[in-house]
Amino acid sequence: MINFKMKESAVKTIGVFTSGGDAPGMNAALRAVVRTASYYNLTCYGIREGYNGLIHDDFIKMGPRSVKNIINQGGTILRSARSLEFKTPEGRKTAYDNCVKHGIDALVCIGGDGTFTGAKIFNEEFGIKVIGVPGTIDNDIFGTDNTIGYDTALNTAMEAIDKIRDTATSHNRVFFVEVMGRDAGFIALNSGIATGAVEILIPERKDSLEDLFGAFIKAQNAGKTSSVVVVAEGEKLGNIYDISKATKEKFPDYDIRVTVLGHIQRGGSPSCADRVLASRLGYGAVVGLMEGQNKVMAGLQSNQLIYTPIEEAIKKHNEIDQDLLKISEILAI
Numbered sequence: 001m002i003n004f005k006m007k008e009s010a011v012k013t014i015g016v017f018t019s020g021g022d023a024p025g026m027n028a029a030l031r032a033v034v035r036t037a038s039y040y041n042l043t044c045y046g047i048r049e050g051y052n053g054l055i056h057d058d059f060i061k062m063g064p065r066s067v068k069n070i071i072n073q074g075g076t077i078l079r080s081a082r083s084l085e086f087k088t089p090e091g092r093k094t095a096y097d098n099c100v101k102h103g104i105d106a107l108v109c110i111g112g113d114g115t116f117t118g119a120k121i122f123n124e125e126f127g128i129k130v131i132g133v134p135g136t137i138d139n140d141i142f143g144t145d146n147t148i149g150y151d152t153a154l155n156t157a158m159e160a161i162d163k164i165r166d167t168a169t170s171h172n173r174v175f176f177v178e179v180m181g182r183d184a185g186f187i188a189l190n191s192g193i194a195t196g197a198v199e200i201l202i203p204e205r206k207d208s209l210e211d212l213f214g215a216f217i218k219a220q221n222a223g224k225t226s227s228v229v230v231v232a233e234g235e236k237l238g239n240i241y242d243i244s245k246a247t248k249e250k251f252p253d254y255d256i257r258v259t260v261l262g263h264i265q266r267g268g269s270p271s272c273a274d275r276v277l278a279s280r281l282g283y284g285a286v287v288g289l290m291e292g293q294n295k296v297m298a299g300l301q302s303n304q305l306i307y308t309p310i311e312e313a314i315k316k317h318n319e320i321d322q323d324l325l326k327i328s329e330i331l332a333i
């Protein structure tokens, strides 16, 4: 490991916050940021409730013991928020004044693309250095193979669908299960493959009712007595209730049930993969700032820590793997 204590760091005092939708592993990322900062003798402030805390001067000095026993906790001890005030120039000016008051040179912003957009604007207006850490269950952020929280959410969805499948099989039922993902189908596609769904509906693909009905007929002809369809929240074909209604009209004999998994997917103790990812990215954010990185996002690609310009992380999106779509169809026979 490079000994950064030997080098002159580009920053001395950093702030860290969690923002946007919470995700399991945010605490592990926070812990990594605080402890890495402490290891390299940087002063570190935690800022409560995302950009709201920056505006309302809700800063708290943090050291290694402030983040004890949190690596296994879901949610975020700093709390998160969606701040409308930060979208105004006046709100951001107040935030800047508070950063100056506490001597903040740089901010570690743990959140999704909205959080990164706010960070980019703030940096361009006031010059405070920013670095993003991707914390969102949707996994749609460019510049990292996985976002913090995605693996945990995916496993939560998989375990819930497994349970639903047990009851579906016992009663010859068709279950439509909605999983999170307003714009992205990563949770739906991967949990659908992992649970053997007959069909997976995701916003990235143009789905049709004809194809869905065709999948049911195929399943029936193949001797399947129950079916699970996994639907991403943002599916373009319509909401899960409309899709289920249309299916009932087409197949009046089907015993159809709808389950919306909702917020259970955000909660719970982070998986091992998320804890390790969060630890690596939290560490990577701090050493990145020390080395002079600015306006970038720390990510992990092919197991390597990399820094992607924050603008790119915001504008581009992770693409759905076409092979996975094909595999899901082949394995559903």
Ligand code: ATP
Pocket: 019, 020, 021, 022, 051, 081, 082, 083, 084, 086, 087, 088, 111, 112, 113, 114, 115, 116, 117, 118, 119, 121, 135, 136, 137, 138
């Ligand atoms: P998730 O992907 O989980 O929804 P997110 O970071 O994308 O997380 P958002 O609510 O979109 O969540 O953004 C978080 C916060 O970032 C917003 O509440 C706002 O304070 C700030 N933000 C977003 N867009 C802007 C913007 N254009 N200008 C200034 N601040 C912004």
